[in-house]
Structures are given as C-alpha cells and as structure tokens.
Amino acid sequence: MSLLSFTAQWIDSQFNLQHATLQAQNFRGSHTADRVREAIEGMLNSWGIDKPRVHVILRDNARNMVKAMDDLEVKSVGCVSHTLQLAVHEGLLSQRSVIDALATARKIVGHFKHSPLAYSRLEDIQKDLKMDVKRLQQDVQVRWNSSLYMLQSILEQKRALSVYAADYSLPATLTANQWTLMEKTAEVLAPFEELKRDVSNPTASAADVIPAITALKRVLSREKTTDQGVRTMKSTLLEAVETRFAEVEEEPLYSIATLVDPRYKDRFFTKSDNMRLATDNLILEVAKIERAASEEPEAAEPMRKTPRQEASSSLGSVLDEILEENQLEARSVSTSADVQVQTYLSEKTRPRKSNPLHYWKDNSSRFPSLAAVATRFLCAPCTSVDSERLFSAVSNVLDEKRNRLSPDRVEILIFLKKKLHLIVKPESESE
Template sequence: MEKMLNNWGIDKQRVHVILRDNAANMKKAMRDMGVPSVGCVAHSFQLCVHEGLLSQRSVTETLANARKIVGHFKHSPLAYSRLEDIQINLNMDIKRLQQDVQTRWNSSLYMLQSLLQQKRALSVFAAERTLPATLTAHQWELMNKTADVLSPFEELTRDVSRETATAADVIPAITVLRRVLSREDDDDQGIKTMKRTLLEAVEKRFADVETEPLFYIATLLDPRYKDGQVYFFTKSANLLLAKEHLIQEVAKTEGRRAVSAVPEENEAAAEPVSKAPRHEACSSLDMAFEEILQERQSQGRSVSTTSAETQVQTYLSEKNTLKKSDPLQYWKEHANMFPSMAAVATQYLSAPSSSVDSERLFSAVANVLDENRNRLKPRAGYRVRYFLGTDRIALILSSIEK
C-alpha cells in the first residue's frame, strides 16, 4: 500500500480513510500503516447472515437440498425443458432457477425465492420424475420464513452498494435493521429464533459503529438524516460526541481558512483593550462582581466570533431533505451559507460505505479489456463510416479510437 501511494505521489497524511474487509490481517495492516480504515458494510452483512442464520443446522440442511435441486436442472437441459413445459401448462411465467454462491449470502436468498415461485411446477415435476433431493413441508415453510427474514438485509445491502452510497448511510441502516429484527409481529411464529440470532450477530458486528468518527460525522453532515439524528443514535452520549467532534472539525477548517485572511493592519485591533472600571472606588465584592461580568462578556464574545458552532446549530435546525435527494448537491448549493461545513462535508461524504461499487468497476473493465478483443483494428471505424456515411457515427468512432 505504501509503495502504491509513493508511485502515485500521494502523501499518506492525505489519505482520509481506506475501505477494507473485516479480516484481522487487513485491520492490523492498516493499523501498522498508520492510516484510518473502516470495514465494508456489505461484507459485514455477509458475516452477520452466515454467523446468525446460515450457520443453523436446519437452515443449512434446507439450503443443501435446495442447492441439489437447482444443480440438477442446471446440469440437465432435458430436465429444464420438461420444467418449462410444466410452467406453460400451469400458465406460469417461464423462469429459470437461480444457483447460489456460498460467498454471497444474497444469492442464497435469490435461490430460495426462485424455488418458492416455482413450487407448483416443481411439485408436478417431482410427481413424474425423480429429483436428487426432496423438500419436506417443514422445509418449504422454513424456506419461506428464511426468505422473509433475509429480505431486510437484501434491501439494505442494495442501498449501501449503490454508486451514490456514502459512509452516512451506515448508522441509519444499522438502526433501521435493529428495529426491524427486534419488532415482534403475529407472523413471526417459528422465526423468532432466527430474528433473535440475527439481531445478536448485528449487535456483535456493528457494536462500535456509532463511535467511529467517519460514520457519525458523515451521518450528521448528510441533510437527509440530520432531522432524525436523535433516533438514529441509540445513546445520547454518542450523539453528543458526534456533535462536539463535528464542531471541532468545522472549527479546524475555519481556522485554516482564516489564517491567511486576517490582514496585518487589523492585528492591533484584535488586541484586548483594557476597560476602565465602572466606579472609581470599588469594594472587594464589587471588584469580584466586575470580574465575573468581564469573564461572561469575554465568553460571549468568543462564542459570537467563532462561527463553527453557529454553523452546526443552524444547519441541524433546518428541515431535512428527501430520502432520494443527493447530499453532495445540497452542499454544493449551500456552500456560501456554510463554507466551512461544506468543506468538511466534501471530505467525509466522499467515502463509500461498501466496496461493491469498486468491484463492479473492476468487473466492467475486465469485460472491456479482454484478450478476446485484442484483434480489433483501428481501420474498422473508417469502414463503418464509409458504409454509413453519417458524421455523427464518424464522430463517435473517432472518439472511441482516441
């Protein structure tokens, strides 16, 4: 990592945060390197589901049977053809079963959902032909309940894996997930143990999420969540710590901005001016009273001259924006109103909450920069332009060639 930073000419002090997985060696590597780092939220969800739910024996046995059934249709075109015929006869949509990948828990959810959708067709198929595994009535019910429990995890995983997701989405997502798992409904018969086990895994994996500066400062700086700040933080002490830390960060930014902005001729005006006492002759009590008044006035002047706290309080008192709005666009529009806070926001809201989007980027590049495309010739663009004779197509192809 240090060699990579040196090759790109990036000072280690400029590294705001490094997003990593939750392996112990990665944590130690970032700690020894001396850079701040946080774990990928999507990876933490993966660990929570595996520890809290997929490690249960009844669930693992059901998933194993479901995996065998899906694998049978994946490896037998004849079986898939017969299943499609059954779907047509039952007036069902023709859909293929999805195979799961054990390293992605949401793929297991998609496999369960695809099996539940094709339950009628699979029952007809099993009556005519032999399957490598059978699902009992209890296992079908367990699959349905497992899918219901995992649905909130899947929705939150998609939210934190979006391209526009930031570190500000972590604390609200965990708070919402805790409330959903701790809520008891009438339909929870048979899945209470699942929800309790998952809740314990979430509490274990995200125990320190509200004390991580990157997460709590980013949450306060997101205009979508600041109105519900009291409810997103489970402890008032954590919220107080977040506000104090935010004010300190804004004050530091304001101090750096003000160092070069103070003119030299005003230095004399900034010096304290001694005031004459109100009375020529004062008793000791009067003198103490005057001292208290002067201390109070000096405190009032210091608060009024420092706009960090004023900016934070004014910003937090405003109405929050819509959930689907862009927080970066908000700070772009309010940069003149909160200049120092906007600078802090661009720093803390730049960090993503998961590494999924970067993995998608590498996958997209792998599809473009592939050995199968190494025989493309630059003259192909001229042949297309000759046959089409369109300036627009020629302009696009010229851009691609460049």
C-alpha cells in the same frame, strides 16, 4: 491471477462526486500485512498522494488488511457489506436446519443446471401452469444474498417443481417442514437484501450506514407475527447485527458523515451519548477549518503596523496576556463553529431520495466551514462493491482465449475500460 485494486473517490469544488480507478495491480505471493502495506504505499507514492491527504481507506475485514492499514498509519474502515455477510451467517445461515434446507435446494437447482433436458421439461410444465418461464438461480455459499435469491426462485416455482417431481426423478426432495423453513428464511432476509442494495448503490456514502443499521434493528425488533420460528430467527439475527455493528455510532467517519447529510442529521442515533459525542466531534472539525482559514495570510490586504505599546516588565503579566489572547481566539472560533452546527441541525431534514451534495452546493455560502467538512466525510463509500465489480471486469479481459496477457497489459486495459469516458470526450462536448 490475484489483484489488489486502488480507487479514489472525492467531491470536487462543484460538489460533484468523482471516482477514479487508479490501479489494479497484480499481487503475487503471500498476502501478508507487510506486503499489502508495501504495495499500497507504493501505489500512493506512484500517484503522488501524501498520506495526510488520505481521509480514509475502505478495506475488507481480513486481519492482514486491518494490520496493513494500521502499519501504514492511515485511517481505515471495513466493508459494511462484508460485515453484514458475517452477521447473517452467524445469526441464521449457520443453523443446522437452515444448512440442510439450503443443501437440498442446491442439489435441486444443480440438477436443472446440468441437464438441458430437465430444464426443457420444467419449462413445459411452467407453460402448462400458465406461469412465467424462469430459470432457477444457483447460490454462492460465501454470499448470503445469492442464497436468498436461490430460495426465492425455488419458492416461486414450487408448483412447477411439485408437478415435475411427480413425473420425473430429482436428486433430492424438500419436506413440508423445509418448504416452510425456506419461506420463513426468505421473509426474514428480505430487509437485509434491501439494506445491501442501498449501501451498494454507487451514490451511497458513509452517511448511509448508521440510518440503515438503525432501521434494520427496528425491523428485526418488531414482533408483527405470531410465528415463533420467525421471531426466533429475527432475535438471533438482531443479536448478531448488534454484535457486529456495536461501535458503528462511535466511529467518527460514520457519525460525522451522518450529521452532515441533510437527509439524516442527528435523527438516527439510538443513544443520546453517541449523538452528543458525534455533535462535539463535528464542531471540532468545523473549528479546525475555521482556525486554518483564520491563520492564512490575506494577500490582497497589505500589512499594517500595529501601534507600539508600552512593554511590561512583568513576565507573569505577559504570560497572562498571551493566554488571554489565545483563549479569546479559541472561544471565537468555537462559538462560530457551534453556531453553524446548531443552526444547521435545527433545520428540517431533506427528503430521503434527494441528493445531499445538491444541498451543500446551494448552502455552501451559509455554512462555508460546515460545507468543507461535508465534502470530506460524504465522499467515503461504505462498501467495496466497486472493487468486486472491477475483479469481474478482469475476467472479461483475461479469459481462455486471451490467457497470455501480461499483468501490466491487463492493468492498462482495465484502466482504459474504467476511465475511457474521462479520456475520450463525447463529440457533442468536443465541438
């Protein structure tokens, strides 16, 4: 059963991050860009969401999804986690020596996964060696972090596996060079795992992307070890990351979101040109908010007649008058927006563990237009992990014992599972 999920995320008037799974639609047939566009457009229409109200759509990096969003004429960005997967695979996991070591490790783990007797023998050895009894982890080849978990579990049980191999047979054995290679690979991939955990956090937003990538590049560029193998791995991974995330600082969604996050502001841009461009874009966004606010009529104050002025007979003078009025208005809005942005950026950053939305709730009166921009840009997530978790939930609803559920019924059950806490209030709240 193929699914196309549709979720919404926004920041409410109280500066709380809200999230709603709206649909998990059955998607049969060919997944062409046209069919994806039609399906998403139908979802937007069914929920009464106009396309101008869509700030950005987070999608995976498949070409059909990219084209579908372009044809739909909505702003979209790719999943950071998926981009990271491509960078790790290109920079490290595609190397022949690493592929061979992972294949051997996969055979060893598979041996214990398919043999309860082998696992019981390994557990006895772990107890005799005073080690924690742990099971080996199998990897999924399309997820690099699962390969890291497999390597870490095997390295942790190196002594136990060596004792086991002396008494019993294994389908494959790791050479000394492969053990060393696995240790180096796990060491180099550890910062990537930390980054993935950070950006996959439910509270993570588009503001976390540029700081995380900047920090990762610095870790990879540091030469803290004299081991040539580790340095080579880091350099190839750094090249892959720089290629895959080459335009991340130029993307307005990420750059403006980073600026309006009080934990980061303009401290994590690697190029001064990108920082100036991001600041200019932020000022433009604030100016739009202020211009829209100034054009709204004030219902509370009655309209007053303006004094009648003597009409000018010169068309040129009238044109100059209109031009001067518009220039003064634009300069006033631009100056106000610039003051807000520069005052905000000049203040100290907040602790990294703090919640940026709490800052904007407390300072919305100081920077009203800037706070409005922050609510738009800080609501966008940076990964599609939530959709993947949704697909995992579907496997718990539709299984071998409930294999005749219709797609519509499955969608209803998933909707209730994800939104039951919003539909049914706790007893303490209902009283």
